[in-house]
Amino acid sequence: MEHPSAPTPGRLRTTPSWLLTQTATHAARLVTTALGAHHARGYHYRLLATLAETGPASQADLGRHSGIDRSDIVATLNDLADRHLVRRQPDPTDRRRNIVHITPAGRRELTTLQHALDTAQDTLLAPLDPTDRRELVRLLDLLLTHHNEPKG
Amino acid sequence: MEHPSAPTPGRLRTTPSWLLTQTATHAARLVTTALGAHHARGYHYRLLATLAETGPASQADLGRHSGIDRSDIVATLNDLADRHLVRRQPDPTDRRRNIVHITPAGRRELTTLQHALDTAQDTLLAPLDPTDRRELVRLLDLLLTHHNEPKG
DNA sequence: CCCTATTCATTGGCAACGCCAACATTGGCA
């Protein structure tokens, strides 16, 4: 978003969904910039991080664990594989599946991206003291947990 | 995002930018659904709300006050004008400009959208008690203020 | 064992938001 030359309309300034989407936009900009410096996007990081945590997995499983749609997994893995950060391997026990492995280079890249992201977090939270940071994380986590686990 | 069948990768669950963008995604989904029931999108609401607050304004001014790019203003106003919620009028004192007015129907539509949005806020904040809600708004407002006013 | 339903990877498409470049017209200022 452009920098408003005048304050945001008053109504919105206390509308939680507005505050959330706006701060998220700033956060996304910081993250995009941080990752972009290493030729990566959010999806790239999320897949590498998921792979490092869960170990080798099928693309469908990667999607379920990372929250990325299967179709988007394909394109992202193509990028990562092109850069040798990841390897696709047919599953001998189920020929529908690819087993995806993170490579040593992929782990190194993940470390690099992680550092870039950590820096971005600091920039993002700059105006908050440690107590407020924890409080923010707590509140957002409450919201996320609630909306991620539909009662139905 | 799809509902993860397994918990989100641990790293991300305490990453503020992740929590922000994810909760913002949920918030955006609620808002989109609420506005969609009235054939509106976020840009439509934002422009109507801005017009109601500032009174008639040029498109460039609308962009600056609402934080919407000039080019996106054009398309959004086209939609609103097609539905007679807004009127474009040439500025007699500056032939480059259009003076945009909100119509009575536009004000009624804004009221409707506002109600829909208020309901969405409640759904969004359901898991938080009033104290936590105020705290969340306070923290997000701090972040937004900080990142909206570049020191440079 | 066979048929059906499901799963998988993949392709291709869509919507919303944020943003940028270019253009012609018009205004303001030096």
Place this chain on the structure above:
DNA sequence: TGCCAATGTTGGCGTTGCCAATGAATAGGG
């Protein structure tokens, strides 16, 4: 007067989150 800035407009791009359809392969029930 001459040049720069602002305005509306068109057209385009990238990221994220989705959905539908397809062909191959597997799993499950009868």
